[in-house]
Amino acid sequence: MVDFPERDWKLFKELHALASERYCSRALRAIQALMEDTAKDSVDRFFELKKLVQVQEREWNVVFSEWRRSTGALQLGAMYCRDLLTSEEFDRLSPYTRDYILRMAQVMNPALVITDE
Numbered sequence: 001m002v003d004f005p006e007r008d009w010k011l012f013k014e015l016h017a018l019a020s021e022r023y024c025s026r027a028l029r030a031i032q033a034l035m036e037d038t039a040k041d042s043v044d045r046f047f048e049l050k051k052l053v054q055v056q057e058r059e060w061n062v063v064f065s066e067w068r069r070s071t072g073a074l075q076l077g078a079m080y081c082r083d084l085l086t087s088e089e090f091d092r093l094s095p096y097t098r099d100y101i102l103r104m105a106q107v108m109n110p111a112l113v114i115t116d117e
Contacts, residue, residue, distance in 0.1 A: 004073050008097045012072045019084035020064050027056045073097055077104040 034049055063078040076093070079085050080101050090098065 004069055005094050005096060008076075008094050009069050009072055011092055012067070012076060015076065015079065015085060015089055016064065016067060018089065019079040022084045023060065023063065023082070030056075073100055074104070077101045077108075081105050081108055 030052060031049065034045060034052060037045060040048070059082075063075060063082065063084075067075055076085070076097065077100070080090060081104075090101075093101070
């Protein structure tokens with residue numbers, strides 16, 4: 001995105017905090033479910049947990065780390081693609097930024113974008 005509007009950058013800071021809280025809550029629920037899965041032995045759960053945390057950490061770094069205005073729209077798109085923004089939060093963004101995010105989401109996963117066609 002060439003020009004990330006100032007109002008969206010200010011909103012990004014707020015949405016970043018909300019989305020990161022949602023991401024961590026989701027990650028902790030996945031960890032808890034894995035830990036409580038008694039159908040697997042402790043060794044299997046331990047190594048699955050290790051792998052899960054590594055994946056979650058890599059994803060966290062892509063979506064939330066090193067946030068700057070130059071990467072804000074991309075990170076909002078990553079949040080959107082992971083269902084970390086509510087529709088109300090998404091609607092608060094400028095039409096320009098929403099369009100950019102929807103086009104990005106369609107490229108990343110065409111099933112995410114529903115059109116009126």
